[in-house]
Amino acid sequence: MSDIVICIAPSAEAPGWARALMSAIGPVDLAGRVLVTESLSEAYESDAATRVLVMSSPAALATRSSQFPPGGLHWLVQASKSLAMTAEMINSGAVVLDAAAAKLDFPGLGEVVRSDLELDIQVDHHAASLGLYEGLPNSARFGVNWSQDVFSYLLGERLTGGSPEVDITGRARMLLHGPYIHLFNGQWRVKLKFEVNTEGLAIPLVVEWGHGGEFALQEVTISRSGVYELEMTQGWRNVAPAQVRIQVIRPSFGGRLRVLDCRVDRLPDADLDSGEKRG
Amino acid sequence: MLGKIDVGLRVVDLEKSYQSGHAERPLFGNLSFDLGRRGRLAILGRNGQGKSTLIKVLGGVLHPSAGRVHWSMSSSWPIGFGGAFQGSLSGLDNIRFLSRLYNRDYATMLEQVDDFAELGTALTRPVKHYSSGMRARLAFGLSLAIEFDCYLIDELVSVGDARFQQKCNEELFERRANRAFMMASHDMRMISSLCDQALIIEGGRAKLFDDIGEAVEIYSWLKAA
Secondary structure, three states, X not given: OOOEEEEEOOOOOHHHHHHHHXXXXXXXXXXXXXXXXXXXXXXXXXXXXXXEEEEOOHHHHHXXXXXXXXXXXXXXXXXXXXXXXXXXXXXXXXXXXXXXXXXXXXXXXXXXXXXXXXXXXXXOHHHHHHHHHOOOOOOOOOEEEEOHHHXXXXXXXXXXXXXXXXXXXXXXXEXXXXXXXXXXXXXEEEEEEEEEEOOOOXXXXXXXXXXXXXXXXXXXXXXXOEEEEEEEEEEEOXXXXXXXXXXXXXXXXXXXXXXXXXXXXXXXXXXXXXXXXXX | OOOHHHEEEEEXXXXXXXXXXXXXEEEEEEEEEEEEOOOEEEEEOOOOOOHHHXXXXXXXXXXXOEEEEEEOOOEEEEEOOOOOOOOOOEHHHXXXXXXXXXXXXXXXXXXXXXXXXXXXXXXXXXHHHOOHHHHHHXXXXXXXHHOOOEXXXXXXXXXXXXXXXXXXXHHHHHOOOOOEEXXXXXXXXXXHHHOOEEEEEEOEEEEEEOOHHHHHHHHHHHHHO
């Protein structure tokens, strides 16, 4: 076990820091006291007494932390996981160093000068969904609005590919799920606004918010067309992908549904003991 | 999606309304679908929603309020419907009349109908003296003897006893397995095993389902609700 873990988070400057730290660590860390890694997961799972994060902006971290092209849903999931792990490490006291600096003073290593520089690239499309991390490393509150296009909509037997204008006609089934954006420990509240055209029917829905096997749940029967808003709170103990799920729980001859907005906020730590569900 | 050559029936924007006091009440509307030459379509709906009316419109017994029905294959009259007979003529005379109308050999047709309908000497009596079951058996026998490309079946259960129904099933669904049919029924087991598409009529709307299991689930729920 190392006493200090230095994590070089993905950024334009990361390769320069990796080279500089590797050359600096050789003569110093003979006993394996300092671990340098470019893996956020390795740093996150480490139980070292001191964790050091070398990072530039959350956007750079998001852009470079996935092998998928920036902007797609797969990228969104991986990028959010990196950001959530970063946020949790910072929350639990990790030392944050600015990767953009030319030289830094590392615990256990002293001053190290960065080797070189690279240019960053731009993120687009789904990047706004990661907005809750944009205040890193200093943010105390995390919140974001997710648009309807970050969710996955079922198409026949397939879990994706459907339209955000959901036709509820059909058997009892999941209508939408996702976005699998990773959140970190704490209480997270969702306010989901959606529009239902009942087409004269009573439409029984179950709306869920959570991760893994832990979900807050509300069951509602919509019998009048209109715009509805539900609020739910669910706790996260570790970094885990978030899901909003809407299911129709009986076969339906008609009806349409569309998500209008999905506001997600991390409640202040003082509220950690608040209820799991708020309707 | 069916190719043009495979389409045996094309229904476009079909609508049927009926007069209720001074108001027109829609039974169904905006109905469009194609049926292939070997298509097997179930017509599902609770009582009074318009299944039989749709079959009668497709069979030419009733006029639609709007829309078009274009057949490019021959279709039977609605089986289970005996309303097209000339009541004062005997069963034999009705067979003779239809053999001329459809250009079939009378003797062959008589033999086939007699063998199937099992009406015996009752064929010599005027059809208006038949029971509804006898009329349905005569109509069913005639439709099989004429050999249509597509059969319109309105609740097969209503025709005759269990033995006769078994005979109908064999003749329709086994010996004529390569024909198209449209069938209105409340028997979900039969629908599930025989049909590959379903149309549900409910509250003035009609929707087509390519997944017969899904249609049966929805219809079963509508019926139970």
